[in-house]
Amino acid sequence: MNLPKSIYELEFGHGSIYGEEERNAILEVLDASAPSCGPKVKAFEEAFAKYCGAQYGLAVTSDTTGLELARIAADLKPGDEVITTPISWISTANVIHAAGAKAVFADVDPATLNLDPKSVASKITPRTKAILPVHLYGQCCDMDELNRIAQSNGSVVIEDAAHAAGAEYHGRKAGSLGDMGVFSFHQQKNMVTLGEGGMITTSNRNFYERMLSYRSLCCRTYDPKGKYLPIDESVEPMGMRYWRLEFDGIGFNFRMTDIQAAVGLVQLRKLDQLNARRAEIARRYTDSLKDIPGLKLLTEASNRKHAHHIFAVLITPGFPLSKEEFMWRMFTKKRIKVWSHYTPIHLTQIYRELGHTPGECPVAEALHEQFVSIPIHPRLTEEAIDYAIASIRELAGVAH
Ligand SMILES: *Cc1c(COP(=O)(O)O)cnc(C)c1O
Numbered sequence: 001m002n003l004p005k006s007i008y009e010l011e012f013g014h015g016s017i018y019g020e021e022e023r024n025a026i027l028e029v030l031d032a033s034a035p036s037c038g039p040k041v042k043a044f045e046e047a048f049a050k051y052c053g054a055q056y057g058l059a060v061t062s063d064t065t066g067l068e069l070a071r072i073a074a075d076l077k078p079g080d081e082v083i084t085t086p087i088s089w090i091s092t093a094n095v096i097h098a099a100g101a102k103a104v105f106a107d108v109d110p111a112t113l114n115l116d117p118k119s120v121a122s123k124i125t126p127r128t129k130a131i132l133p134v135h136l137y138g139q140c141c142d143m144d145e146l147n148r149i150a151q152s153n154g155s156v157v158i159e160d161a162a163h164a165a166g167a168e169y170h171g172r173k174a175g176s177l178g179d180m181g182v183f184s185f186h187q188q189k190n191m192v193t194l195g196e197g198g199m200i201t202t203s204n205r206n207f208y209e210r211m212l213s214y215r216s217l218c219c220r221t222y223d224p225k226g227k228y229l230p231i232d233e234s235v236e237p238m239g240m241r242y243w244r245l246e247f248d249g250i251g252f253n254f255r256m257t258d259i260q261a262a263v264g265l266v267q268l269r270k271l272d273q274l275n276a277r278r279a280e281i282a283r284r285y286t287d288s289l290k291d292i293p294g295l296k297l298l299t300e301a302s303n304r305k306h307a308h309h310i311f312a313v314l315i316t317p318g319f320p321l322s323k324e325e326f327m328w329r330m331f332t333k334k335r336i337k338v339w340s341h342y343t344p345i346h347l348t349q350i351y352r353e354l355g356h357t358p359g360e361c362p363v364a365e366a367l368h369e370q371f372v373s374i375p376i377h378p379r380l381t382e383e384a385i386d387y388a389i390a391s392i393r394e395l396a397g398v399a400h
Pocket of ligand 1: 088134
């Protein structure tokens with residue numbers, strides 16, 4: 001089998017794809033002295049919130065820091081419990097434990113790998129303060145059910161929408177489906193802001209103001225009416241005593257720069273197009289892999305628009321190789337760097353030290369032995385996609 005020239009994309013695949021518009025946007029901000037949190041950040045926040053159907057957007061340095069602000073808004077305290085999924089990037093659970101609260105892992109639906117509402121309901125206790133679903137691989141969770149469970153006990157719902165920019169549930173966008181939504185613009189994600197970046201969406205004014213304040217050290221400016229207001233770097237302070245600052249919490253700095261936001265504005269305009277390309281690649285994979293014995297595809301649930309951040313297949317016992325043999329041969333024989341998203345969080349060393357044990361989420365643990373992610377991102381060429389499909393079929397021992 002010939003190695004395609006675009007093999008590089010399969011080895012080091014990540015989502016970033018920039019063009020002339022981003023280049024020009026960067027230069028424009030550079031000529032405006034490239035501030036932090038200036039007019040471009042404001043414009044990006046407004047455009048992103050509008051796109052998601054949320055009232056407010058708050059640009060931050062990453063999804064991880066966005067989740068940290070969301071947990072501050074949700075007022076998570078030591079002793080509180082947050083129900084979340086073990087199949088996620090570790091940030092999702094870390095922000096819970098960083099607050100001294102406890103992550104309670106619910107199990108997943110084997111058809112989608114998303115949180116199973118029945119398992120979530122069974123893990124509710126009087127200490128449950130929030131539910132933190134992840135729209136895994138770009139497919140929205142069963143949000144009607146999760147919101148219903150949350151409402152029944154007064155929990156806050158925080159969507160980890162790192163995979164789900166542009167994804168929809170019953171015609172509504174991720175980021176508008178819970179009390180707060182948190183996005184990542186890291187280089188691997190569906191839209192990107194120069195390697196790192198994030199955004200929080202909410203329609204709750206109290207949450208927004210609290211997060212705005214904590215994004216920048218809980219710094220408040222003196223308002224002419226005699227009140228201290230959260231500092232908003234994109235607005236020049238006005239009036240007498242504009243130099244007075246007040247601090248009413250221990251905050252950090254999670255501010256996004258204008259250069260990132262200017263790029264984010266361009267990427268947001270391209271997002272539907274970038275996602276359409278991902279959907280096309282997903283369709284190619286689905287059509288070409290669905291007949292392979294022992295290789296199972298995940299289900300696309302009804303009433304969803306999938307953002308196809310990750311394309312995972314299940315290597316079941318009917319496949320001629322184990323998951324690990326398959327992954328290693330794909331890498332060493334085919335130079336395709338497949339991946340495993342993710343190691344269940346409760347099985348990692350630190351979470352075991354925190355008291356978590358195997359057996360907490362039997363479905364997630366069993367599926368961890370099977371799921372493998374095939375490269376999917378908008379830079380993949382047709383040649384690279386053909387090569388990936390042919391490679392998988394060859395290792396499966398079926399004809400091309
Ligand atoms: C990427 C990712 C994060 C972390 O995003 P950063 O922007 O890198 O902090 C959190 N949760 C999920 C599900 C992710 O995929």
